Amino acid sequence: MNGPQLLEQHVGKLTTRMGAFFPGERAVFRGYDLHTSLKDMNWLELFLFGITGRRFTPQQISVVQGLWCYSSYPDPRLWNNRVAALAGTARSTGSLGITAALAVSEAQIYGGIAEQRAAEFLIRARICVNAGTDLTELVRAEIKQKRGIGGYGRPIVSADERIAPVMALVREQGLDGGEHFKLAFEVERILLEGRWRLRMNIVALSAALCADMGMSPREYYIACMMAFFAGMPPCYLDAVEKPEGQLFPLPCRMLSYEGAPRRRWRAAPVHSPAGGR
Amino acid sequence: METIHTRIWQEEAEPDNAFAAQSCHCHGYDVYGELLKQASWIEYLFLMFRGEAPAPEQARLLEGLAIALANPGPRDAAVHAAMCGGVGGSTSASCLMAALAVGAGASGGAREVMLAMENWNERGADLALWQTGLAIKPVADPASVWPAPGHPPGFDPYGVRCATPVLQTLAHLAGLGCGITLAWLHEHRALLESAAGLPLAMTGVAAAALHDLGCTPAQGEMLFLLLRLPGAAAHALEQKDYGHKNFPFFRIELENDPGPVQGVGKHIEVNA
Known part of the structure; x- marks a missing residue:
């Protein structure tokens, strides 16, 4: 056929x-x-x-909910949230602003892309370690090949304030014994003891927890889509309820131009019939 | 003071208002004092992405590509998505967002163009490299948020032979004499199609054209997204006028329909 x-x-x-x-x-x-x-x-x-x-069990649901709640910051400086807030100040709709902010959350250095990468690494690492591969070698090879490991290290600051509250919740719910969970900490130990000095961030911890719940990398990535969501509506609402255009206004002096010097458009530009006019 | 660094845009403020620009320069050219009167939209578009004014043949190639891509027609998934917005009276921006989201993909969308452009970067005009590369099936990367493409980028997964508009576009763009990629593709199309086992698609022509324009794969991905929006917008508006009663709703066959449920219905086993 x-x-x-x-x-x-x-x-x-x-x-x-x-x-x-x-x-x-x-x-x-x-x-x-x-x-x-x-x-x-x-x-x-x-x-x-x-x-x-x-x-999922009530304990698992409680942990997933905690993961989402603890990452929902109503701070419009954050790049994804700022989209929602800018929509508010520009008098766009809440749905447009917040869904665009959600889409922007699929980023390489945080959010969606990092989440799927972390889940894939931890799931693969567990399979390899169970088959006898040395974890330190695996970490070294991953960093060499991909110049980093999803879920370790963080833009802006290295410490992740979400780890402690999530750990408290995980212990409370009795979900701190999973294989991926333990592996995630073992990877952090290797990264801290080696020359990399990378701390685990919430992405690796939540990827490990969800892998222990049986989620595939793609299931985890989609499940985490709402991880920042609760922080977005306040950003939009705050901006839309304030006078228009007052969120992070940019004066001309804030553009730092680093490009070509001033020049003249060619004297006989391309205005032939095929040239676009 | 925190600043936004840019190599594209320079502004001078009006003397009495720091938030209003008196002059705007794009890559060094005075936008409202000069480009507005002297440049075409296509030339300005090229300038914005590539940082230099286009040569006449580059402007003609981008113009031709823009026309070829402007409206893939209502059967295209991205335009279909935009019409889903239009038909329900969704906001205009959401129609375009829908077109962008769907038209971003690795099957017929901007991701496919980007992947095809990466192939041009790696293989250039080396037929043996293309034939070897096309023989390898794309593999899924479980670490990527992008689902695996089911076919080599730039080719039509369901095509029988190269569609006439694709041939027409390739012939026209290759004849504009801008770069060697399109001309080489035109000359070797049959061999490449044979290696891929599939006919060339419009994404493949677009990738070659964008490569000839000196775009990076990321620039090509962006331009492809941008250039296909006009058709999506026009069709979304049109379907809004026609209304939902004139728009297909389709049929679903459920393989696991529990049927009309009496009482509480069946329960699901809990995970773990």
């Missing part, structure tokens, strides 16, 4: 196990009736069920 024939099979319909809405009747969510079978799930449980197809 060639390409177009393959596509023809899918025209106008989708076959799926994820769910559907039956207008005026009911809704099915991953094989369960949303309004009866799943009616007692709270939002976070449903969200994680939607991602993984599995249900």
Whole structure:
């Protein structure tokens, strides 16, 4: 069967196990009736069920919730939050500002990209270590190849104030015994004792905890999408409730120009018919 | 004082207002005093990304590419996404955000262009390198947020032969005489398609054109996102007028439908 024939099979319909809405009747969510079978799930449980197809224990839900709460800072200086706040000061809508801020949270030095990287490393490292690989060598090879390890080190400051409250919650919920959890600390020990001097940040800790809950790197990355979310609406609201344009206004002097010197556009510019006019 | 560093933009403030620019220079050129009257939009666009005024053939190539990419049509996933916004009366920005999000992908989107441009950087006009590279199936990187592309970048995963608009675009752009990539692609298309087992796609032509324009893969990714927005915008507005009753809703077949549930229904086993 060639390409177009393959596509023809899918025209106008989708076959799926994820769910559907039956207008005026009911809704099915991953094989369960949303309004009866799943009616007692709270939002976070449903969200994680939607991602993984599995249900989590109250202790696990409590830890995931803690991970999100402890990373939600209503500080508009943070780059992702600033997008929400700028939307407010520019009198854009809350949905546009906050969803753009969420999208921006998929960043390399924090957020989504770092999260998936950390989860992939810890899951792979556990498999390798269980198969007899030396963890120090694994860490060394990872740094050499990728110039860093997701979840270790942090932009702006090295210490992560979220580690202590998350650890307290994890102990309270009895989830401090997982293999990935222990491995994450072992990696930190190696990084601190070696020449790298990198501390674990919340990304590695939360990736380890979620890996111990059975989440794949992609499931973890999607589950963490809301990790900063609760901090964003206050940034938008504060800006939108203040006079327009007053959030971080930039005077001309704040542009530090480092480019080409002033010059004249060529005397006979490209204004031939094919040149764009 | 904290500042924003830029090699692109220079401003001088009005004497009585530090927040209003009296003059703006882009890469050294006076935007409102000179470019506004003397430059075309395409020339200005090139200048912004590449830092230099384009040569006439570069401006013609970017102009041609901009026309080729401006509207992939309503069947394109990114335009489809924008229309989903339009049809429900969503905000204009959300329609464009939808088009950008969907049109960013590694299958027909900007990520595919970026990956194809990386291939041009690595393989250049070396047919043997291309044939070896195209024989290797793209592999999933579980550490990446980008899902693995299912086909070599720049080729049409469901194509039977190179589509006419792709051929027309390639022939026209290759004939503009800007750089060697497009001309080489035009000449070797059949061999590359044979190595890929797939026909060339518009993303492949765009990647070659952007490579000829001297763009980095990251610049190419951005320009591809940007240049495809006009069609998404126009179609979103059009579907808003048509309304949701004239827009496909499609059919779903559930493989695990529990059916109308009596009472509490079934329960899910808890993890762990």
